[in-house]
Amino acid sequence: MREKLGKISNFLVSLAAGIASFVFTLVAVLVVTDFNEKLAASLIMGLFALLIVWVASEQPNSSQARAVSALIKRLLAVGSGDLTSPTPAAVRREMPALAAAVDNLFEQVRSNLDNVHAIALYDPVTSLPNRVHFKREADRVLKARGWDDGVALLFIDLDGFKEVNDSLGHAQGDQVLTMVANRLRIVVKAETREDSLAPPLLARLAGDEFTLLFPRVREPAEAERIAQSALVALCEPFEVGEQTIDMGASIGVALSPRHGTDLAALMKAADIAMYHAKESGRSQASMFHARMAAAFEEKVQTEKALREALGRSEFELAYQPQLDARSGVVVAGEALIRWNHPYDGLRLPDSFIGIAEESSLIVDIGDWVIDGVAATAARWHARGMAQRLTFNVSPKQIERADFFDRLRAAVERHQAPLRMLELEITETLVMKCGDRVIAELAALRAEGLSIAIDDFGSGYSNLARLKDMPLDRVKLDRSLTADVDRSEGALAIVTAVIHLIHGVGCEVVGEGVERREQLDLLRAVGCDVVQGFAFSEALAETEFLDWVRDNAPLRLLPRSA
Structure with missing residues (x-):
């Protein structure tokens, strides 16, 4: 019309x-x-x-x-x-x-x-929901649950995934993450209940962190059973190309409403439980408990106080003598950090180093130690002393690309002779460090710095690896030396280890010597250097210098026939 x-x-x-x-x-x-x-x-x-x-x-x-x-x-x-x-x-x-x-x-x-929706809500590697998507859906599930409906949250952190990425590369690391996601999908499918108002939620939160949320799980035993199913699935070896990878996972479990009624409280509880599982040996699942929250809060407060301690100059170094096992001459001093806490008084490393290791603080504290050691070595050199000064470095420090430059800068700043310094690295680091680190250590050793392995025997050892490392000394862990005078088996093991270490051209340092009988047997089987409370605890610098002057050579421990 x-x-x-x-x-x-x-x-x-x-x-x-x-x-x-x-x-x-x-x-x-x-x-x-x-x-x-x-x-x-x-x-x-x-x-x-x-x-x-x-x-x-x-x-x-x-x-x-x-x-x-x-x-x-x-x-x-x-x-x-x-x-x-x-x-x-x-x-x-x-x-x-x-x-x-x-x-x-x-x-x-x-x-x-x-496409934008997929990028915003899904993880591109595993195709699982990401943190944003999980939070949205989990909030909906928690709000929709009945007053008597329970919800179980599993927080999963892969054990050793960083090493997989470092050794195999990110491409194969992504393959492993995809395999992890697929295994967890199988667990979810097996545990899905027909009468559930909503299906379980599976998501990748970030990096090597995954989470599972199961509606209508009322009893802790049921949640623990599901966690064990996930743990078994993730502890099976992963085949990537021609590589077989063993990882495992640490899993924290929290229940609603028992451990929280909203997602934030539930996530915090599961996260705390997961860290408890890691600290308890890894590759296990832990149900949240109130005492874990107290320990976690103490850890948070300690970390905060450590940050403040760096700015307030609350750290100091103490030095424990190392003696030649035969002559009794003091050949070195190990620099050990102490914390003058404003309320707790003097705190030893065992009470805070582990917390620092879990954060970036260990790098800053390690830098402080290196600077202090270099300054001490310069002072000792000016006094005409020849004793080495040994110090520990964390794997997190040495893995940094600028670590060796920072070490050299500290030595040059204080004009400390490299021949007076001995860098101690962990047995675990020796087993996994790459060619770059080995080359840097070799270069420093060529310039006079000594290299030692600390706590040998406390972890996984590969003696074939030792012969390829630029090493001067190997320090036996106190777990090896503790019973040499009380157990023939312990003495036989220490004797064999000492001979093997000598075979790769290194000296042996026995730690944790507390009795004269230990000293006599270690000396008899060829231990080169000893250290422990049988001689002296760690001392302040002035006390250490006086001790060296008064005990050179040490006369309290007669040489064995």
Whole structure:
């Protein structure tokens, strides 16, 4: 109907224009007689005709106008979130090319939004929901649960995944994460209950952290059983290419409403339980308990106090003598950190180093130790002393790309002779350190620095690895030396280890010597250097210097025949 009215309107406009042109021309012919006036009249009639043509050409096509109006309304609907309605039929009929272009545009926009949605809510490596998606869905589950419905949250942290990434590379590390996700999917499928109002949630939160949320789990025993199923699945070896990887996982378990009614409280409880599982030996699951929260809070407070301690100069170094096992001469002093806590008094390393290791604080504390050791070595050198000064470094320190530059800078700053310094690294670090670290250690050793392995025998050892390392000494862990005078088996093991270490060209240092009988037997089986409370505890620098002066060589421990 509208189309017919539009055609009638165009016809009437054209008819009116024709009648007006005819009347104007007739009047001009009858009235105008002069040539100039006729010329002017002709010009006016021409302009009038042009005006009539322009009006006719500008008269809108009503069908197209309605189509454009419909398209405008459709585009404005996007502001309300409508990206799915089709292009109006009027546009398809009157402007098919424009309609096709609009359809393609909306299809591309929808595709882009789908991609953004996937990136925002899903992990690109495992295709699992990410932290944002998990939080949204978990909040919904917790709010929808009945008053007697329980919810179990499992917080999973892979054990040893960082080593996998470091040794195999991130590409194969991503493959392992995908395999972990697939194993957890199997666990979720096996534990899904038909009567559950919502399916279990599985997500990758970040890095090597995963989480599982199971609705309608009422009893701790049921949650622990599910956690054990996940643990068994993740402790199976992973086959990546030609590599077989053993990792395992530490799992923290929390229940709602017992351990929290909202997601934040539940996540905190599960996180605390997970750290308890790690500290208890890894590859195990722990159910949250209130006493864990107290221990965690103490840990948080200790970490905060450690940060403040660095700024307040609350740390100091103490030095424990190392003696030649045969002559009794003091050949070195081990620098050990002490913390003058403002409320607790003097705190030994065992009470805070583990917490520092779990954070970046160990790097800053380690830098402080290195600077203090370099300054001490310079002072000892100025006094004409020749004793070595040994100090420990954390794996987190030595793994930093700038560690060796920072060590050299401290030595140069204090003008300390490298030959007076001995760097102690852990047995675990020796087993896994890369070629770059070995090359840097070798370069320092060539310049005079000594290298020692600390606590040998407390972890996984590979004697074949020792012969390839730039080493001077190996320190036997006190667990090896503790019973050498009380157990023939312990003595036999220590004797064999000492001979093997001598075989790769290193000296042996016996730690934890507390009795004369230990000293006599260690000396008899070839131990080169001894250290322990049988001689002296760790001393302040002035006390150490006095002790060295008064006990050189040590006369309290007679040489064995």
